[in-house]
Amino acid sequence: MSDVLKTEKNRRQWSHVDxxxxxxxxxxxxxxxxxxxxxxxxxAETPLRSLDALAxxxxxxxxxxxxxxxxxxxxxxxxxxGIYAIANCLAEKLKLPIEDLSFEMLKDKKVKExxxxxxxxxxxxxxxxxxxxxxxxxLGLKSVIRMPKGSSLKRLEAIQAEGADVEISDVxxxxxxxxxxxxxxxxxxxxxxxTSWPGYEKIPLWIMQGYAAIAMEILDQLPEPPTHIxxxxxxGSYAGGIAGYFxxxxxxxxxxxxxxxxxxxxxxxxxxxxxxGAMQSVGGEMATIMAGLACGEPNQAxxxxxxxxxxxxxSCSDEVTALGMRIxxxxxxxxxxxxxGESGAVxxxxxxxxxxxxxxxxxxxxxxxxxxxxxxxxxxxxDTDAESYRNIVWKGEYxxxxxxxxxxxxx
Ligand SMILES: Cc1ncc(COP(=O)(O)O)c(C=O)c1O
Numbered sequence: 001m002s003d004v005l006k007t008e009k010n011r012r013q014w015s016h017v018d019x020x021x022x023x024x025x026x027x028x029x030x031x032x033x034x035x036x037x038x039x040x041x042x043x044a045e046t047p048l049r050s051l052d053a054l055a056x057x058x059x060x061x062x063x064x065x066x067x068x069x070x071x072x073x074x075x076x077x078x079x080x081x082g083i084y085a086i087a088n089c090l091a092e093k094l095k096l097p098i099e100d101l102s103f104e105m106l107k108d109k110k111v112k113e114x115x116x117x118x119x120x121x122x123x124x125x126x127x128x129x130x131x132x133x134x135x136x137x138x139l140g141l142k143s144v145i146r147m148p149k150g151s152s153l154k155r156l157e158a159i160q161a162e163g164a165d166v167e168i169s170d171v172x173x174x175x176x177x178x179x180x181x182x183x184x185x186x187x188x189x190x191x192x193x194x195t196s197w198p199g200y201e202k203i204p205l206w207i208m209q210g211y212a213a214i215a216m217e218i219l220d221q222l223p224e225p226p227t228h229i230x231x232x233x234x235x236g237s238y239a240g241g242i243a244g245y246f247x248x249x250x251x252x253x254x255x256x257x258x259x260x261x262x263x264x265x266x267x268x269x270x271x272x273x274x275x276x277g278a279m280q281s282v283g284g285e286m287a288t289i290m291a292g293l294a295c296g297e298p299n300q301a302x303x304x305x306x307x308x309x310x311x312x313x314x315s316c317s318d319e320v321t322a323l324g325m326r327i328x329x330x331x332x333x334x335x336x337x338x339x340x341g342e343s344g345a346v347x348x349x350x351x352x353x354x355x356x357x358x359x360x361x362x363x364x365x366x367x368x369x370x371x372x373x374x375x376x377x378x379x380x381x382x383d384t385d386a387e388s389y390r391n392i393v394w395k396g397e398y399x400x401x402x403x404x405x406x407x408x409x410x411x
Contacts, residue, residue: 003263005320005353007363008272009312017251021305024205025212025244032099033084034213039102040083046070046214048221053332055375058355062374064226065328065348066218067338069382072134076292076344076381078194079131080214081207081237082122085192086135088206090115106139119144121189123176125234125291126155126384127343128194133162144189146180148173152291154385172286173234174297195235195299204237204299211241218376219249226255226376228369230314230347233259233268234295238380239310240302247309255376256311258367260347262288266315267298268306277307289318289388289398292343292381312367314350318342322398324349328379329393340379341389347377 023029037043047070051063068077083103090106091098093115105111119142122132129145136143145159145166159166169176177193181200184191196204219225229246231239236259243257259268264287270280282296324345328338340348354364369375383389391397 004317005350005360005363006263006269006315007312007354007366008269008315009366010272010307010310011275012277012308014308017247017254017309019251021308022244022248022251024209025241025248027216027249030209030212030216030245033209034216036087036098036101036103037080037083037210037213039104040072041104042072044070045217045221047336048218049336049338051331051335053335054327057332058352059371060355060369060373060375061371062226063351064222064374064376065338066214066376066378068214068344068378068380069339074130074134075384076127076130077211077214077238077378078127079134081194081210081241082128082131082192083135084210084213085203085206086120086132086139089190089192089203103138112140115141118142119187119189120192121145121180121184122192122194123147123173123180124159125151125173125294126159127292127381129164129166130155130159130162132192133159133164133166137163144183146176148176148294150285150287152385152388154387155291158384172284173295174283194237195295195297196301198300201301204301208237208241208244208302211238212245214378215242215245224374225250226374228256228258228367228373229376230258230260230351231378232293232343232346232380233261233306233313234265234293234343235297235299236268236302236306237299240299240305242378243306243309254309256368257306257309259306259310259313260350261313261315262286262290262293262321262346263315263317264288265294265296266313267296268303268310269313269315271298271303271307272310272313279303279307289342289392290321290346293346316346316350319398320349320353321346322349322392323352325389325393327352338379339382339389341381341384342392344379344381348379351375351377
């Protein structure tokens with residue numbers, strides 16, 4: 001198989017969706033989430049595009065793209081989780097049901113007096129931390145953000161602009177999470193992390209429910225449900241949240257969930273390769289331009305769920321996302337343009353290759369993509385590092401994809 005793009009079907013295929021697995025993603029629960037998110041005065045549904053010319057070119061029925069670069073002016077989807085998790089933490093402290101709260105109410109002076117001096121802390125590659133810092137700033141509260149080694153300075157500056165105390169650590173994402181956990185304990189900070197581990201489950205679940213509200217928006221915008229959803233996976237919280245809602249909504253015939261990861265941090269792909277499905281972690285530097293996906297240790301709750309219900313996984317080199325960024329940025333005539341960053345575009349690059357490269361026909365078949373497929377992609381971020389975006393899309397960094405792919409496959 002090629003190192004550019006590898007596919008793996010999940011061996012653990014389920015026979016029915018167990019309602020207890022999806023109860024946290026019921027319509028009623030996610031409606032509560034979206035209703036709260038809508039109370040923010042900058043809330044607006046992000047656009048859903050149908051790239052019909054591209055679908056024709058790729059030989060599928062539909063290619064739908066949800067463009068999360070329009071989310072709250074923050075250029076990425078992540079704040080959907082952070083805003084709901086923080087609101088729930090505050091609701092608990094105020095002893096009020098979240099259903100009775102609005103974002104405006106949380107900004108109230110009296111509420112602030114009641115809450116006292118609160119500081120949130122989180123580890124991030126950029127997007128989650130920016131969301132947390134933004135929400136904290138809007139509420140007049142403090143945030144401490146730590147980023148893994150090698151993080152983009154542009155993304156650090158965007159977090160700094162939200163008033164956060166932000167630094168880049170000298171370890172990877174997973175280690176940075178542990179540092180933040182330690183700092184939270186030592187300083188009485190409130191940790192708002194987008195991944196779970198035994199004993200830290202409630203806040204990550206709220207974050208996943210926050211992401212599931214995007215799926216609710218999508219189903220309001222789509223004329224018919226998709227047959228396939230390609231979802232980027234870092235720790236898997238986002239994929240778990242989106243998949244959770246779709247599986248709850250269509251338990252009899254849910255869309256096929258396909259996870260897409262960078263090959264330097266492909267913990268889900270590696271777990272699917274395992275006969276027994278044992279969770280695989282990836283360590284070390286995880287050098288990839290897909291910064292948001294450079295996580296080697298899955299969210300345990302999301303892992304258990306996705307390991308059971310995902311249809312397959314794809315592991316991709318950086319060239320695949322560079323290709324996806326260029327396709328989105330230079331659409332076929334009649335299709336909408338999507339500005340998609342390194343962690344946002346990999347699903348597009350993967351779909352394009354699966355549908356256009358003869359050498360990948362068996363992979364496409366394995367994932368059951370054919371003429372009748374309605375494929376949903378979510379561009380989860382825009383040009384969150386504008387300089388890097390231009391280097392790739394305008395100046396052509398990461399170019400030699402097809403040569404590399406064909407060399408590796410000997411075609
Ligand atoms: C743009 C983008 N897409 C996808 C993801 C993946 O989300 P998760 O880590 O929940 O799998 C991230 C995570 O930071 C991200 O920033």
